[in-house]
Amino acid sequence: MNKHHLKRYGAAILASTIMCGSFSISSFANEKNGHWAEATLKQWEADGLIKKDSSGSFHTDDFITRAEFITLTNQALGLTKASDAITQYNDVEPNAWYYHEIAKALAAGYINGTANNKINPLGQITNEQAYSILVRIAKAEGSVDLNLVADQQNISDWARKSIEQAIVSGYVLGNEGKINPTSLLSRAQTITLLDRYKNEDRIFAFPGVYSVKSARNVTVLVDGVTLKDMTISGNLILGPEAKSVKTLNTTIKGTTLRKDKDEIFENLSLTDGIYEGIAQGYSGPVRLQVTIRGGKITDVKVLSQSETPAYWSTVQPILKKIIEKGSADGIDGISGATVSSNAIFNAIADALSQAKGKTKTAGESKAAQETNNEEENNSGYTPTEPKKNDYTGTPLPDGKYVGHATGYGGTITVSVTVKNGVIHNIDVTSHNESSGYYENALAILKKVVEKNSTNVDTISGATVTSKGLLSAIENALSKVKPKEKAEYADGIWYGQGRGHYQFDHIDFNKWKTATEAMVEVKNGKITAVKLVYHGDDAIFERKEGYALIGEHIIKHNSTEKLAEIFAKQDRTNPIYDSITSATNSARGYVAAIEDALNRSAKFKNDKIEQEIRSITLNQHNLNTVHYNETLDLSSLSLHVKYLNGTSVDVPFEKIGDYGITCNLPMRSVPEPIIANNYKEPRNIKLNFHHEKSTCKHHSEIYVSRKNVYKEIAKIVVEETNGTQHEIPVDHNFRYTVKLGDRLFSNATKVTVFDKNNMPLEIEGFQPEPGKNPGIRITLKPLPEPKDSDPVRHAYRFRDYVILFESNIKFDKTKISSFELNTAELKTQYYVGDILNLNALELTATDVNDTKETIRFKDFSAYGFKANPAHGTALTASGSAVVTVSHETLQIPEKSFTIDVSERSAVQYQFELMTPDGRQNPIITITEDEDSYEYELPKKYLDQKIDIYVYAKTSDGDEFFFEPEVSMFNDSDDPNKKYMSVSFEHNDDYKEFTSRVLIIEITFK
Incomplete structure (x- = not known):
C-alpha cells in the first residue's frame, strides 16, 4: 500500500471500526450428537472404574449421592486403607454397600461428618461440596478474586476458601462466568472432575495468573489468563473467548490448539474406516458412504437418494468441497436447495457419529433424525407428555375420534376408532417423524389396543415418537365427551402431583414425596394458588414461573392452555421462559393444582365431606426389588394428614x-x-387411594434382574525365587503383602481361587506402578446372561491389585547410583532467562537395591546439588550442560543439556478464508511492517472474508489471536477494499499491546 493511501484513509479506518463493529470470525465445529462426557466415560469403563447397569446405562445425568461420589473417588485414587472412625457415625450401617468406601475416605482424610455424627451418605452432593473435597485431596493452596465469579454470592461462606483454591488449581469448569455452587452434581460431572484431577488436566475459566507447576493438558476458556512457571507436557487448548494467553517461564511440550467449547468438552477423534450415513431429504432418505483416512473425510459416495433431479444436481458441488477440505465444517449449503443441502450435512454427521464411536449403525444419531421440511422445520420439539390413561373402567361411545400431539418432528395426528366401548383401531394420518424411529414406534399402537389404555411402556430407541403417539391418542379420546366447564366449590383445597420424580426419593438426607398445591375458591372463582410442598430437587423449583402459572390459572379459572405452553407450542408466553429446564417439575405443580380443583368440583357435585388432605408414603428402604423375589409391602406405612390439622401414621396392614x-x-x-x-428393568406402580376424598398417592418401585457376585476366596502369587504369597480376598480389590526384611523379586505365576477352592480364568497380570512394587491381575469376565436368565453372574471386581511392602527402607546415606528424570523439565531458554529446575526429579538406588524418587525441592536434604544452580541467569547463547552430583558420596554424577538462544523477532501470519472454504496463501509480516497488499478473484468482491491471526517465533512457539476486523471500500476504485485488522502485539515475548495492520485487497 502506498503511503498516501495510509494517510488518506487513516480517519476512515477509525470511523469504520466504530460504525461496523467487529468483523465476523469463522465459528468452530459444533457437532454434538452424543453425550458431552462420552469420551471420558468410555475411558473410565475401559479402565474398570465404572460399569453400566443391567439396562446398559451409566445413568450419566442422574444426580449423585455422597456415597457414590466417595466410591468413585476411592476407585480413581486406588484407596484401600480403612478407618475405624466409621463406627462413630450413626447413619452408616455396617451392612450398607458404601460402609467400607466411607471408611476409606475417612482414612484418607478427605471427608468428615457433621456435628451430630452423621455422614449423610445418601444425600446428594453439590458443586461446592465436591470442590471442597477435591482441594482437600489435592492439598491445594492459593487464592483468587471471587468477584470474577458471576454467581459468587451463591457460594456458601464455609466453601469460599475451597472454591478459591479449586479455581487456582484449575479444577473449576466455569460457564459464562458462573460455577453454580449449589447445583447438584451429576454422575458425568463427577467423573470428568475426577478425571481432570487424576490425569493432571487443568482448566482455567477466569482471568488471572496461574502457576500449577506441572500439568498434562491445560485448557483456557477466557481472555486475560497468564500461565507462569509451568511445564505443560501435553497441549495448550484455547477456547473461542481466549483471544490470547500470556506465558511466563512456561514450557509447552505439545501443541497450542484452538477449539470450540463443544470440541473441548467432547474431544472425540475420528476413527479411520468406511461408514454409512442416513438423513431425511425432501423426497426421502439420502444415504451416503463416507470414507475416513487419517482422521479426515477422503471420499463420499452417494448410495441412494430420491431428490428432485434439478435440486440434487445443484447440491452436488457440496460433496466435492467436503472431500477437498476433509471436513463439512464451514461449508455453506446451496441457496434454493436448503433441504437437500441439509440432508447431505446430516448424513455426513450421522456417519461421523459412528467414526467417533457415539453410535454404532447408520441412522442412530440425532442428525439422522432431523426432519427437513422447508415450510415448517419442527425438529427439536419437546414431545407432549402422555398422561397414561386407563380406559377400561368406563365404556367409550363408539365412533372415530381425531387427536393431535407433539412428537420429535412436530405434530402427530391420529384417528382412533372405538367399537363396543373399547379402542378398536388406531391410524396415524399425518406426522413429521424420522422414518426408522417412526416405524419402530408404531408397535406401541398394538399395545394400546390390547390394553385399552395408554398406560403402556414406550418403545426403546423411539421414546420421543412413542410419547407423541400416546398423547395424540389421549387427545383424541378427550373429545369423546364434550368437556363441561367445571364448577368449583368455595373453600381451601389441596392436591398432589408428580413432576420430575415419579417416585419418592431422598434429597440431601430429606425424604421427598409428591408436590402439593393449595387452591382457594371464592364465589366459584379461583382466587389464589400456592405451592405448599415441592417434591422435586430444589434446583428445579421455579418460583417466578410458578407465580406466572398461578396468575394464568386465576385469569382463566382453569389450567387450560398450560399443556400447550409446556410443550413449547406457545413460545411467546412468558411462562415458557420462566420454567426452562424445569418443565417436568412445573407439570407436577400443575398436576397438584388440577388434583385440588378436581376435589373442589367433586364436592360441588356430591356434597360429600372430604376428611383427608393428603396421603404420603413414609421413608422406606424398598428401593430395588428383583425379579422372582417376593415384594413385601408389610414394612411400609402411610402418613395421612386431615383437613382439621391432625395426622396419623398408618401401617400397611391397617390402611x-x-x-x-x-x-x-x-x-x-x-x-x-x-x-x-x-x-429389561421396569417400574411397578404403587398407588394408594382414598375414594371418599379422592385423595391419592402415586409412587413407583424399581424392579430389575439380580446381580449375583461370584466371590473370590484367595489369590496366590509366586515370585521368581519360588516364594508363594496367599492373599485372602474380601470385598476390596487392592491388598498389601508385608514382606518384612526382604524385597519383592517379581511375579512369575498368579492363581485366583473361588470359595470352592477352584481356580478361575484370568486374562493376565502386569506390574503395577507405585512406590511399592505390585501387580495388577485381570480376571476373564463371566459370560453375559441370556435374556431368559433371571440373574446375572459377575465378579465384584475384574481387576485386583497386590502391593508388596518391605521393611527395608531407603537409606540416603548409602546411595549407590541415581538416574535423572527430565521429562517435565524446561530445556529451551532465551538469553536473559532464569534457569528453572523445579520440575527435575531423580531416582536414587541404595546398596540394598531400594529405590526412592526425589524431587528437586528435596535435593539438598538428600545431599544432591546442581551446577549451574537453580535461579542462575543465562547470559550466553548456545548449549549449556547442567550437572547433578552428590555432595559427599562418591557416586557417578549425571548431566543433561539445555539450549539457550537469542530472542528472535516475532513473525505474524494471517490466513484469509473465503466463503467456499478456499484457504488462500498465508500472509507473513515482521514486527516493523504495518501494511500488506493482497489479490483475490473478483467473485469474492461482495462476500464475507474471514481472517485468522497468529504470531510465530523461530523456535516454533505460537500465539493465537482473535482480531477485530473492519472492511471499507476504496472511493476511487470499486474493485479495491481495505481491511483494518486490530490485534494484540507481542513485544519481545513479554508484553502484549494493541496493533493495527492494513491489508489492501484487489479483486481481479
Whole structure:
C-alpha cells in the first residue's frame, strides 16, 4: 500500500471500526450428537472404574449421592486403607454397600461428618461440596478474586476458601462466568472432575495468573489468563473467548490448539474406516458412504437418494468441497436447495457419529433424525407428555375420534376408532417423524389396543415418537365427551402431583414425596394458588414461573392452555421462559393444582365431606426389588394428614381401616413385562387411594434382574525365587503383602481361587506402578446372561491389585547410583532467562537395591546439588550442560543439556478464508511492517472474508489471536477494499499491546 493511501484513509479506518463493529470470525465445529462426557466415560469403563447397569446405562445425568461420589473417588485414587472412625457415625450401617468406601475416605482424610455424627451418605452432593473435597485431596493452596465469579454470592461462606483454591488449581469448569455452587452434581460431572484431577488436566475459566507447576493438558476458556512457571507436557487448548494467553517461564511440550467449547468438552477423534450415513431429504432418505483416512473425510459416495433431479444436481458441488477440505465444517449449503443441502450435512454427521464411536449403525444419531421440511422445520420439539390413561373402567361411545400431539418432528395426528366401548383401531394420518424411529414406534399402537389404555411402556430407541403417539391418542379420546366447564366449590383445597420424580426419593438426607398445591375458591372463582410442598430437587423449583402459572390459572379459572405452553407450542408466553429446564417439575405443580380443583368440583357435585388432605408414603428402604423375589409391602406405612390439622401414621396392614386401598397386595412376585425376558428393568406402580376424598398417592418401585457376585476366596502369587504369597480376598480389590526384611523379586505365576477352592480364568497380570512394587491381575469376565436368565453372574471386581511392602527402607546415606528424570523439565531458554529446575526429579538406588524418587525441592536434604544452580541467569547463547552430583558420596554424577538462544523477532501470519472454504496463501509480516497488499478473484468482491491471526517465533512457539476486523471500500476504485485488522502485539515475548495492520485487497 502506498503511503498516501495510509494517510488518506487513516480517519476512515477509525470511523469504520466504530460504525461496523467487529468483523465476523469463522465459528468452530459444533457437532454434538452424543453425550458431552462420552469420551471420558468410555475411558473410565475401559479402565474398570465404572460399569453400566443391567439396562446398559451409566445413568450419566442422574444426580449423585455422597456415597457414590466417595466410591468413585476411592476407585480413581486406588484407596484401600480403612478407618475405624466409621463406627462413630450413626447413619452408616455396617451392612450398607458404601460402609467400607466411607471408611476409606475417612482414612484418607478427605471427608468428615457433621456435628451430630452423621455422614449423610445418601444425600446428594453439590458443586461446592465436591470442590471442597477435591482441594482437600489435592492439598491445594492459593487464592483468587471471587468477584470474577458471576454467581459468587451463591457460594456458601464455609466453601469460599475451597472454591478459591479449586479455581487456582484449575479444577473449576466455569460457564459464562458462573460455577453454580449449589447445583447438584451429576454422575458425568463427577467423573470428568475426577478425571481432570487424576490425569493432571487443568482448566482455567477466569482471568488471572496461574502457576500449577506441572500439568498434562491445560485448557483456557477466557481472555486475560497468564500461565507462569509451568511445564505443560501435553497441549495448550484455547477456547473461542481466549483471544490470547500470556506465558511466563512456561514450557509447552505439545501443541497450542484452538477449539470450540463443544470440541473441548467432547474431544472425540475420528476413527479411520468406511461408514454409512442416513438423513431425511425432501423426497426421502439420502444415504451416503463416507470414507475416513487419517482422521479426515477422503471420499463420499452417494448410495441412494430420491431428490428432485434439478435440486440434487445443484447440491452436488457440496460433496466435492467436503472431500477437498476433509471436513463439512464451514461449508455453506446451496441457496434454493436448503433441504437437500441439509440432508447431505446430516448424513455426513450421522456417519461421523459412528467414526467417533457415539453410535454404532447408520441412522442412530440425532442428525439422522432431523426432519427437513422447508415450510415448517419442527425438529427439536419437546414431545407432549402422555398422561397414561386407563380406559377400561368406563365404556367409550363408539365412533372415530381425531387427536393431535407433539412428537420429535412436530405434530402427530391420529384417528382412533372405538367399537363396543373399547379402542378398536388406531391410524396415524399425518406426522413429521424420522422414518426408522417412526416405524419402530408404531408397535406401541398394538399395545394400546390390547390394553385399552395408554398406560403402556414406550418403545426403546423411539421414546420421543412413542410419547407423541400416546398423547395424540389421549387427545383424541378427550373429545369423546364434550368437556363441561367445571364448577368449583368455595373453600381451601389441596392436591398432589408428580413432576420430575415419579417416585419418592431422598434429597440431601430429606425424604421427598409428591408436590402439593393449595387452591382457594371464592364465589366459584379461583382466587389464589400456592405451592405448599415441592417434591422435586430444589434446583428445579421455579418460583417466578410458578407465580406466572398461578396468575394464568386465576385469569382463566382453569389450567387450560398450560399443556400447550409446556410443550413449547406457545413460545411467546412468558411462562415458557420462566420454567426452562424445569418443565417436568412445573407439570407436577400443575398436576397438584388440577388434583385440588378436581376435589373442589367433586364436592360441588356430591356434597360429600372430604376428611383427608393428603396421603404420603413414609421413608422406606424398598428401593430395588428383583425379579422372582417376593415384594413385601408389610414394612411400609402411610402418613395421612386431615383437613382439621391432625395426622396419623398408618401401617400397611391397617390402611383398609382408614378407607385407603392399594393397587398391590401385601406380598407379590414381580414379573417382567415380556414373559421370561429379565434383561429389561421396569417400574411397578404403587398407588394408594382414598375414594371418599379422592385423595391419592402415586409412587413407583424399581424392579430389575439380580446381580449375583461370584466371590473370590484367595489369590496366590509366586515370585521368581519360588516364594508363594496367599492373599485372602474380601470385598476390596487392592491388598498389601508385608514382606518384612526382604524385597519383592517379581511375579512369575498368579492363581485366583473361588470359595470352592477352584481356580478361575484370568486374562493376565502386569506390574503395577507405585512406590511399592505390585501387580495388577485381570480376571476373564463371566459370560453375559441370556435374556431368559433371571440373574446375572459377575465378579465384584475384574481387576485386583497386590502391593508388596518391605521393611527395608531407603537409606540416603548409602546411595549407590541415581538416574535423572527430565521429562517435565524446561530445556529451551532465551538469553536473559532464569534457569528453572523445579520440575527435575531423580531416582536414587541404595546398596540394598531400594529405590526412592526425589524431587528437586528435596535435593539438598538428600545431599544432591546442581551446577549451574537453580535461579542462575543465562547470559550466553548456545548449549549449556547442567550437572547433578552428590555432595559427599562418591557416586557417578549425571548431566543433561539445555539450549539457550537469542530472542528472535516475532513473525505474524494471517490466513484469509473465503466463503467456499478456499484457504488462500498465508500472509507473513515482521514486527516493523504495518501494511500488506493482497489479490483475490473478483467473485469474492461482495462476500464475507474471514481472517485468522497468529504470531510465530523461530523456535516454533505460537500465539493465537482473535482480531477485530473492519472492511471499507476504496472511493476511487470499486474493485479495491481495505481491511483494518486490530490485534494484540507481542513485544519481545513479554508484553502484549494493541496493533493495527492494513491489508489492501484487489479483486481481479
